[in-house]
Amino acid sequence: MKSKILVVDDDPSMLILIEYNLRLAGYEVLCVSDGESVFEVLTKFRPDAIVLDRMLPQTNGLDVCRRLRTQHNMVPIIMLTAMHEVSERIVGLDNGADDYMTKPFSPQELISRIRSLMRRVQTLPSDAEGTIYEIGGLTVIEKQREVLLNGRSIDLTPKEFELLVFLCRHRGKVLSRQQLLHGVWDYHFLGDTRIVDVHISHLRDKLEKNARSPEFIVTIRNVGYKLADTVKQCLAASTIYPQQA
Incomplete structure (x- = not known):
């Protein structure tokens, strides 16, 4: 069974890029463009990991991350940010993200980080x-x-x-x-x-x-x-x- 990745970004070109590469790597992918949609699809899609943009319309990525953790949903989250300041990226971690990547980034590195995160969640020595x-x-x-x-x-x-x-x-x-x-x-x-x-x-x-x-x-x-x-x-x-x- 393919692992499921939920991708959240309001940039259509970014969604296309990430979805294409994740599907090529063998993942089942669902893309949404705003924060509220995350909570609408969670129960049905049940992602194994979420790739979440920090800057989103209405409900931003930080709010999404914070709400998920408040609801005791511990799905692994990789946060994407265009902000290069370390302090800004750490804000994402403070709100419950497990990892972060700064745009622009290599799709291959994103896949590598997803694999690393999921491998540690799913396996034990x-x-x-x-x-x-x-x-x-x-x-x-x-x-x-x-x-x-x-x-x-x-x-x-x-x-x-x-x-x-x-x-x-x-x-x-x-x-x-x-x-x-x-x-x-x-x-x-x-x-x-x-x-x-x-x-x-x-x-x-x-x-x-x-x-x-x-x-x-x-x-x-x-x-x-x-x-x-x-x-x-x-x-x-x-x-x-x-x-x-």
Whole structure:
């Protein structure tokens, strides 16, 4: 079955370009030209990923992204923007996008990023099928893509979840921003590592009681981040959650 991509852009030529290349790459594609149409087609089309332009008539891309996340829809989103300032692109990440690309861009790079994003959402390494990570009141269950904090379910975007899992797999080890970019995003952002800081900030907002004194994600000044090394890894999920065996 073909993966489904929803493309949202009010530029007809851009829609034609993206649709042509995505179909050529084997995807099923639906194109819409405004933000409100996204919510009209979501239930019926059920996209595996969304390519979303930031500047749209009526409901802009930021509003669309924010509404999707508020509705607990965690479909992977790649945001397109004509704004080259890093601060402007980070606004998209702040509103729930998993990745961003600046126009003009290569269709081949867009396809590569879609594949990378979807691959990490849809697959797990064979040795992680039953892996559960625990630290304090935080529980990360890879197979179910579930995060619990003191027994309460926490909604994370796909990239936030992948970043947290990557930190769990390397618990206690200091990871540079470049290592996190390469390990979680599969490519380098031409030296722009602030995408990591944005996602770390989002994780802390959702997981930490006090961001200034983090319990889980520790900042190593001038280096990067690490997950506190008191994480307990349990390879057999059934030993903790028998009902999931």
